[in-house]
Amino acid sequence: MALEFKGVSKSFNLDTGQELTAVRDINFKVEKGEFVSVVGPSGCGKSTILSMTAGLYQPTTGEVRVSGELVTKPNPHVGFMLQKDLLLPWRTIIKNVEFGLESRGVPRAQRRERAMAELERCHLAGFENHYPYQLSGGMRQRAALARTLAIDPDIILLDEPFSALDAQTKLLIQNSFAETIMEAGITTLLITHDLSEAVIMSDRVLVLSERPGTVMCEMPIDLPDRAHPLKRRQLPEVHQHAAEIFTLLRLDQRAA
Numbered sequence: 001m002a003l004e005f006k007g008v009s010k011s012f013n014l015d016t017g018q019e020l021t022a023v024r025d026i027n028f029k030v031e032k033g034e035f036v037s038v039v040g041p042s043g044c045g046k047s048t049i050l051s052m053t054a055g056l057y058q059p060t061t062g063e064v065r066v067s068g069e070l071v072t073k074p075n076p077h078v079g080f081m082l083q084k085d086l087l088l089p090w091r092t093i094i095k096n097v098e099f100g101l102e103s104r105g106v107p108r109a110q111r112r113e114r115a116m117a118e119l120e121r122c123h124l125a126g127f128e129n130h131y132p133y134q135l136s137g138g139m140r141q142r143a144a145l146a147r148t149l150a151i152d153p154d155i156i157l158l159d160e161p162f163s164a165l166d167a168q169t170k171l172l173i174q175n176s177f178a179e180t181i182m183e184a185g186i187t188t189l190l191i192t193h194d195l196s197e198a199v200i201m202s203d204r205v206l207v208l209s210e211r212p213g214t215v216m217c218e219m220p221i222d223l224p225d226r227a228h229p230l231k232r233r234q235l236p237e238v239h240q241h242a243a244e245i246f247t248l249l250r251l252d253q254r255a256a
């Protein structure tokens with residue numbers, strides 16, 4: 001099992017002295033190589049779930065396990081990627097990809113080789129000596145993915161990695177991420193507000209309730225072409241799944 005949440009709740013003590021329960025009684029499992037998306041209303045605790053997986057926060061009750069091991073501190077086997085690429089502007093792309101390897105003490109020649117392989121896998125060969133400002137938003141996100149994969153994590157956490165991209169770039173980068181992730185065979189947890197994105201990219205979608213968030217529904221996405229969301233997008237089932245999630249989240253009632 002790549003990831004397991006067992007009876008997890010998380011409360012924060014606010015400065016006002018009040019306690020805020022972000023998530024409650026979260027239970028789910030993610031198999032090795034599975035791609036799972038998490039959707040839910042704003043503030044329902046999606047990022048809190050990622051932070052607990054990475055070991056940045058500890059659950060108030062319950063347990064989180066990555067590759068069977070209890071997460072009790074920041075976990076070096078978890079790769080985290082955010083909406084903003086967070087590439088270091090003063091470093092070339094390859095030096096950015098090498099960053100995590102450097103901090104793990106990987107020798108220079110090995111670092112270079114690993115980083116080049118990841119850049120190739122993320123379709124960025126030829127751009128290794130460019131600086132982040134010389135790349136488009138989509139390319140920067142691909143570089144950030146290369147950096148995340150370079151540390152050979154057990155699982156990667158993607159927190160809305162496509163939300164700052166324009167609509168067309170988004171489709172292309174979703175496709176490129178899906179291909180790379182499938183090829184790497186890596187377990188992935190994606191947070192998104194885009195319901196269609198969740199359906200076209202995932203094996204399964206977890207739908208959370210309003211805060212305190214809990215898993216309302218686990219929706220399996222039994223559709224072909226997980227590595228090609230552009231193709232999947234054409235399937236009528238995608239719209240049916242997205243509509244079901246829309247209803248679960250009662251988005252129509254909220255708009256009214």
Ligand SMILES: Nc1ncnc2c1ncn2[C@@H]1O[C@H](COP(=O)(O)OP(=O)(O)OP(=O)(O)O)[C@@H](O)[C@H]1O
Pocket residue numbers: 012013014020021022040041042043044045046047048049211
């Ligand atoms: N460190 C913290 N201290 C206090 N409250 C926090 C902390 N981190 C998160 N929260 C609160 O926990 C709740 C869940 O936050 P979280 O960011 O996990 O939600 P989210 O579903 O990712 O939200 P969004 O979709 O808006 O990004 C929010 O009410 C937030 O204010």
